[in-house]
Amino acid sequence: MASLIAGGVDCDVHPAVPHLTSLLPYLSDYWRDQVTTRGMVDLVSQSYPQNSPITARPDWRPASGKPGESLEDMQRHVLDPFQVSRAICNPIYGVQMVFSEDLQAAFCRALNDWLAKEWLDRDPRLRGSIVIPTQSVEKSVAEIERCAADRRFVQVLMLVMGDTPLGKRTLWPIYEAAERLELAVGIHAGSAYHNPPTAVGWGSYHIEDYVGQAQAFQTQLTSLIIEGVFVRHPRLKTVLLESGVSWISPYLWRLHKFWRGVRMETPWVDRAPLEIVRSNIRFSLQPFDAPPDEATLIRLFDHMQSDELVLFSTDYPHWQFDGQDALPEGLTADLVRKIMIDNPHATYPRLT
Amino acid sequence: MNIQFRESQEAASPLTTKTAIADCDIHPARATRTELYPYLAKRWQHHLEVYGVHAYQGMMEGPPYPKAQPNASRRDAYPPEGGPQGSSLSFMQQQLLDPNNVQLGVLNPLNTGQGIRNHELSAALCSAVNDWQIDKWTSKDKRLKASIVVGNEDALAAAAEIRERAGDKNFVQVLLLSRNVEPLGQRRYWPIYQAAEEAGLPVGVHAFGFGGNPITPSGWPSYYIEEMVGHSQCQQSALASLVLEGVFERFPKLKMVMIEAGFGWAPSLAWRLDKVWQRLRSEVPHVKRPPSEYIREQVWWTTQPMEDPERREDLFDVIKWIGWDRLLFATDYPHWDYDEPSRVLPAGVSEANREAFYLGNAKKLYGIG
Numbered sequence: 206m207a208s209l210i211a212g213g214v215d216c217d218v219h220p221a222v223p224h225l226t227s228l229l230p231y232l233s234d235y236w237r238d239q240v241t242t243r244g245m246v247d248l249v250s251q252s253y254p255q256n257s258p259i260t261a262r263p264d265w266r267p268a269s270g271k272p273g274e275s276l277e278d279m280q281r282h283v284l285d286p287f288q289v290s291r292a293i294c295n296p297i298y299g300v301q302m303v304f305s306e307d308l309q310a311a312f313c314r315a316l317n318d319w320l321a322k323e324w325l326d327r328d329p330r331l332r333g334s335i336v337i338p339t340q341s342v343e344k345s346v347a348e349i350e351r352c353a354a355d356r357r358f359v360q361v362l363m364l365v366m367g368d369t370p371l372g373k374r375t376l377w378p379i380y381e382a383a384e385r386l387e388l389a390v391g392i393h394a395g396s397a398y399h400n401p402p403t404a405v406g407w408g409s410y411h412i413e414d415y416v417g418q419a420q421a422f423q424t425q426l427t428s429l430i431i432e433g434v435f436v437r438h439p440r441l442k443t444v445l446l447e448s449g450v451s452w453i454s455p456y457l458w459r460l461h462k463f464w465r466g467v468r469m470e471t472p473w474v475d476r477a478p479l480e481i482v483r484s485n486i487r488f489s490l491q492p493f494d495a496p497p498d499e500a501t502l503i504r505l506f507d508h509m510q511s512d513e514l515v516l517f518s519t520d521y522p523h524w525q526f527d528g529q530d531a532l533p534e535g536l537t538a539d540l541v542r543k544i545m546i547d548n549p550h551a552t553y554p555r556l557t
Numbered sequence: 558m559n560i561q562f563r564e565s566q567e568a569a570s571p572l573t574t575k576t577a578i579a580d581c582d583i584h585p586a587r588a589t590r591t592e593l594y595p596y597l598a599k600r601w602q603h604h605l606e607v608y609g610v611h612a613y614q615g616m617m618e619g620p621p622y623p624k625a626q627p628n629a630s631r632r633d634a635y636p637p638e639g640g641p642q643g644s645s646l647s648f649m650q651q652q653l654l655d656p657n658n659v660q661l662g663v664l665n666p667l668n669t670g671q672g673i674r675n676h677e678l679s680a681a682l683c684s685a686v687n688d689w690q691i692d693k694w695t696s697k698d699k700r701l702k703a704s705i706v707v708g709n710e711d712a713l714a715a716a717a718e719i720r721e722r723a724g725d726k727n728f729v730q731v732l733l734l735s736r737n738v739e740p741l742g743q744r745r746y747w748p749i750y751q752a753a754e755e756a757g758l759p760v761g762v763h764a765f766g767f768g769g770n771p772i773t774p775s776g777w778p779s780y781y782i783e784e785m786v787g788h789s790q791c792q793q794s795a796l797a798s799l800v801l802e803g804v805f806e807r808f809p810k811l812k813m814v815m816i817e818a819g820f821g822w823a824p825s826l827a828w829r830l831d832k833v834w835q836r837l838r839s840e841v842p843h844v845k846r847p848p849s850e851y852i853r854e855q856v857w858w859t860t861q862p863m864e865d866p867e868r869r870e871d872l873f874d875v876i877k878w879i880g881w882d883r884l885l886f887a888t889d890y891p892h893w894d895y896d897e898p899s900r901v902l903p904a905g906v907s908e909a910n911r912e913a914f915y916l917g918n919a920k921k922l923y924g925i926g
Contacts, residue, residue: 365774373779401770408794411840424774424787456789459822464782510867
């Protein structure tokens with residue numbers, strides 16, 4: 206077992222909003238009235254049913270309430286034992302699922318203010334991600350600019366399954382704002398359920414949705430690269446969060462082959478997809494989908510031909526590993542240092 | 558790809574010294590628009606003339622993502638007597654079968670009756686295509702074998718078509734496309750798997766098709782390359798559905814072939830399925846064993862388009878994880894992203910693995926002596 210080192214950065218932890226009513230203090234009078242008068246209920250996404258085994262590790266599951274809703278638990282379970290210097294909070298709350306862009310924008314604003322006050326203010330190790338109402342690019346950019354004044358926000362956060370492929374040109378002002386304000390763009394597992402959660406339609410099971418997250422990340426990576434986001438924004442870093450890691454190399458071998466075959470279709474993609482990934486795309490470590498044998502792990506990391514792609518994460522409180530076994534077998538001490546410290550700092554300019 | 562092919566193409570004469578191969582993905586085309594009419598009732602001929610096919614996508618002709626080349630096919634594959642690429646048996650023999658010493662060629666007709674909203678028309682067209690495959694192709698060249706094309710959205714009609722063709726040695730598999738109205742594991746498609754299992758025929762799932770769903774979980778992408786790369790994601794979702802709905806558990810003798818969607822993704826998908834199944838198996842108690850076991854025992858992959866790492870030997874790790882006994886060589890003739898047989902495997906592969914990859918696995922799976 207590779208040894209964890211102190212001072213690392215956990216790039217994916219999930220503070221939970223206890224209930225929609227927790228956001229009431231952060232909503233305007235109008236929206237507070239809308240929530241209460243219309244009897245709106247808690248925004249729990251199908252992506253993470255509260256009692257699903259994957260939603261919380263058994264020993265991280267609280268006696269009552271949502272997994273991840275207590276800062277004290279997060280400190281006790283992750284921040285202290287993993288001796289992290291920083292942890293990036295990615296709130297996964299169902300604000301993306303509503304269909305009104307006004308309502309979505311109000312909820313995102315409240316969620317971001319809630320995160321700053323209830324979490325970032327209470328532990329200096331915590332950093333935040335700005336959740337944006339992607340149905341409106343204008344409102345998204347405004348929210349990014351509003352939150353970016355607080356340097357503790359280090360990233361813009363979107364779901365991997367939304368309304369449109371993420372490379373689409375209409376979304377580019379979001380990437381322009383992120384690059385300008387030194388924010389990474391994080392894309393996290395989860396769906397707004399505005400489209401079927403697989404490219405071949407609606408499956409029957411929660412497990413199917415979860416397995417399918419990896420395929421959703423693959424299509425989004427194609428979209429971001431092929432539409433030319435990184436040609437326009439060469440300094441932008443995009444982090445795929447809870448994406449799985451072991452699919453990366455074979456996926457890129459395929460993309461690279463087709464890019465060589467039909468690059469006349471998208472001539473603005475002036476660098477090989479492999480190179481674009483190495484310079485602009487990063488992946489959080491957990492979940493690491495591979496058998497636990499060291500030989501396979503070593504081959505998988507070797508296939509990546511780069512030690513800069515992976516960023517340490519626990520995915521707290523989701524159940525991806527047991528005990529302290531957050532690092533796969535067979536990593537060298539140098540690679541552990543890159544994954545836990547150097548790569549996160551190189552990815553997040555605001556992470557000081 | 559075809560540019561490389563032109564550089565390497567030698568005189569189109571039979572080179573009998575070449576090692577025999579199977580080509581498990583050949584696309585036969587119709588020479589004329591009405592070539593299927595002799596196999597269709599007057600009613601359907603009239604219907605096609607007046608209304609067309611009414612697919613699960615909006616274009617009356619051609620695909621919504623324009624292909625890289627006409628008919629997605631090689632520019633050097635137009636038959637000298639005219640007609641689209643892949644529509645002439647004699648030119649296919651001259652350009653593909655003879656020079657490459659193809660001993661077994663599996664026909665996978667596209668643009669048939671699949672993905673059509675009128676399910677009666679779908680069934681009629683599929684049946685017509687199956688008759689046409691015998692008349693035009695397999696009865697005239699014994700190296701060629703056909704796939705039973707079925708209108709899968711009406712699974713009972715599809716099962717009836719399979720039962721009608723069962724035992725006919727012209728056919729070696731049942732053919733589905735990957736993108737359908739629902740994921741392929743759904744119960745609505747089970748009669749197809751039951752009939753295929755009874756007939757002892759593998760079910761091939763070829764990339765493409767339209768089922769009315771956006772082709773990514775975030776909606777419609779912009780470019781042809783996104784659709785092409787995305788076939789591997791569609792195939793992964795289809796295979797995950799087959800496993801998680803319990804199709805392999807319910808039909809333990811069923812064999813599935815993943816066609817033209819790559820194979821590099823298979824180990825990672827299987828590992829992910831296994832890992833998540835450990836956590837969530839109480840939701841799917843009908844999936845009794847680790848998903849990777851079903852995949853290892855009941856799934857095969859055609860090779861084209863082979864993933865293309867910078868260091869080609871990296872692909873051997875992936876093949877080892879899948880199993881050398883599970884890959885079926887395919888060229889995808891006459892399509893533009895054709896894999897040239899002599900160039901896909903670098904040196905360093907054992908003779909036994911090479912033989913299995915090019916021929917042995919296919920003969921065994923498809924029951925060709």
